Amino acid sequence: xxxxxxxxxSKANSIIAFQNDGNKQKSTDFTNPNMDDTxxxxxxxxxxxxxxxxxxxxxxxxxxxxxxxxxQLAIVCISMVCAIMLGSLEQTGVSTTxxxxxxxxKTGQSVTWVGTSYLVANTASQAFYGRLSDIFGRKAMLxxxxxxxxxxxxxxGFATSLxxxxxxxxxxxxxxxxxxxxxxxxxxxVTSLRERGKVQGYxxxxxVLGFSVGPILGGVFxxxxxxxxxxxxxxxxxxxMIQIVIWLPLKHVSGxxxxxxxxxxxxxxxxxxxxxxxxxxxxxxxxxxxxxxSPLVISMLAIGGVFGIIFILVEKYFARLPLVPLRLFRxxxxxxxxxxxxxxxxxxxxxxxFMPVYFQLIRQASPIHSxxxxxxxxxxxxxxxx
Numbered sequence: 001x002x003x004x005x006x007x008x009x010s011k012a013n014s015i016i017a018f019q020n021d022g023n024k025q026k027s028t029d030f031t032n033p034n035m036d037d038t039x040x041x042x043x044x045x046x047x048x049x050x051x052x053x054x055x056x057x058x059x060x061x062x063x064x065x066x067x068x069x070x071x072q073l074a075i076v077c078i079s080m081v082c083a084i085m086l087g088s089l090e091q092t093g094v095s096t097t098x099x100x101x102x103x104x105x106k107t108g109q110s111v112t113w114v115g116t117s118y119l120v121a122n123t124a125s126q127a128f129y130g131r132l133s134d135i136f137g138r139k140a141m142l143x144x145x146x147x148x149x150x151x152x153x154x155x156x157g158f159a160t161s162l163x164x165x166x167x168x169x170x171x172x173x174x175x176x177x178x179x180x181x182x183x184x185x186x187x188x189x190v191t192s193l194r195e196r197g198k199v200q201g202y203x204x205x206x207x208v209l210g211f212s213v214g215p216i217l218g219g220v221f222x223x224x225x226x227x228x229x230x231x232x233x234x235x236x237x238x239x240x241m242i243q244i245v246i247w248l249p250l251k252h253v254s255g256x257x258x259x260x261x262x263x264x265x266x267x268x269x270x271x272x273x274x275x276x277x278x279x280x281x282x283x284x285x286x287x288x289x290x291x292x293x294s295p296l297v298i299s300m301l302a303i304g305g306v307f308g309i310i311f312i313l314v315e316k317y318f319a320r321l322p323l324v325p326l327r328l329f330r331x332x333x334x335x336x337x338x339x340x341x342x343x344x345x346x347x348x349x350x351x352x353x354f355m356p357v358y359f360q361l362i363r364q365a366s367p368i369h370s371x372x373x374x375x376x377x378x379x380x381x382x383x384x385x386x
Contacts, residue, residue, distance in 0.1 A: 062134070062253055062254070064134075064137065065190070066189065067192070072247060073191070075247045076187075076247055076248055078243070079240055080183040080203065080206075081202055081205070081206035082206070083142070083146060083179045084183050084206045085209055085236075086146075086210070086233055086236055086237055087180055087210070088207050088209075088210025088211045090153065090176065090214070090230075091214065091349075091352055092352060092375075093215070093229045094114065094115065094118075094229055094230070095115065095356050096219050096367060096370060096371045096374060097218045097221055097222040097229045098111050098115070098356060098357055099222070099357060099360040099367070100221075100223075101114060101165070101226050104226060105160075105161060105162050105165065109288050110162055111162070111357075112284065112354075113166050113284070114162075114169055116280070116281070116284040116285075117166040118169045118173035119349060120276065120280045120284075121169070121170045121172075121174045121176075121177065122174075122176050123276055123280065124174075124276045125173070125174050125177030125178065126177045127323045128177075128269055129141055129177055129181050129182055131321065132264070133182055133185060135260045135263050135264065135321070136260060137252065138182060138186050138189065139186075141182055142178065142182040142244060143241055143244060143245070145176075145177070145179055145182060146178075146179065146241050146244075147237075148172070149233075149237060150233070150237035151175070152168050152170075152171030152175055153172050153230040153231070153233050153234055153237075154230070154231065154234050156168040156169060157227040157230040172230075184203070187200075215370075215375045216372070216375060217232065218356075218371055219369075219370060219372075222367035223367050223368065265314075265320070265321055265322055267318065268314050268319050268322055271307050271308075271310045274304070275304050275308040275311055276304070277304070278300045278303045278307065279300075279308070281300060282296070282297040282301050283301075285297070352374070355373070359373055359374070
């Protein structure tokens with residue numbers, strides 16, 4: 001086994017460039033003039049190929065794509081849609097119950113941290129989940145994501161103070177960061193380009209259902225017991241995990257645990273986390289919890305900006321397997337889509353969390369009435385994005 005791995009390693013040393021088409025890696029062997037953009041044998045794809053470039057050593061991602069029979073593909077699609085629907089249900093449901101949580105825990109304006117803590121953890125973990133799924137496998141990371149999401153929400157229902165609730169929301173947000181990202185990646189792995197548009201339409205239906213039903217459930221729970229807005233997501237999460245374990249036969253990612261752990265971009269993960277937290281937290285609390293001109297807000301924004309620059313440098317020059325491959329941004333279409341997603345995400349998340357507070361505290365609407373108003377807005381927004 002060691003001789004075999006040694007031989008495979010010597011082959012990898014002859015590879016000095018590679019191309020990434022999104023799901024599969026194509027390598028070019030310049031030691032053989034008759035080979036131009038050829039694939040390695042299956043045994044070469046079973047281990048990570050170390051690629052030597054002028055700037056750094058890089059790691060080739062293993063192919064995890066597979067084609068499923070129609071019936072099994074339909075079941076997998078249902079499981080992924082359920083995972084996406086869980087995230088959208090949770091966000092809209094919790095936003096409707098924020099006024100009830102504020103009254104129960106007497107949080108005042110700090111109740112906005114219930115949403116902010118979830119979104120910060122969600123944002124910070126998304127890129128990390130995508131790369132960990134390349135290293136440890138899609139199925140394993142999706143199960144971890146749903147498990148953290150369910151545990152965090154279960155604990156949120158038992159919170160007796162704002163500090164506990166925010167802490168448990170961070171756990172739920174860390175799990176929620178992988179729900180949508182990994183579902184999209186897995187569906188890309190099990191479908192062809194021809195089928196992908198139709199499957200993405202199904203995903204949009206799941207998002208619409210979540211954003212439509214979430215406000216109504218949140219309004220009902222706000223008038224009875226706000227804790228159930230967290231607890232009611234746990235049974236569907238467990239059911240989704242069971243479906244994934246049974247019906248999602250993705251390819252196993254070979255390699256020892258020690259090798260996989262070494263592939264993680266720790267520097268990139270750390271600098272990205274610090275940057276996101278130190279930028280999003282003062283933006284969320286500025287003007288309400290602290291003045292915009294306060295030294296705390298200014299210093300946190302400065303630290304976040306510095307770590308953001310360090311993150312870019314780490315990803316470009318030092319990371320063997322970067323969390324965010326910066327070469328993607330050379331594509332104008334990709335960069336433009338990222339910008340549009342950022343703008344629409346800012347608007348949608350802001351409206352989801354603050355419109356129910358406005359309806360109930362300023363317009364004196366009941367939780368049910370507030371949820372219906374929010375549902376009209378979310379359905380039109382999500383439907384337009386389909």
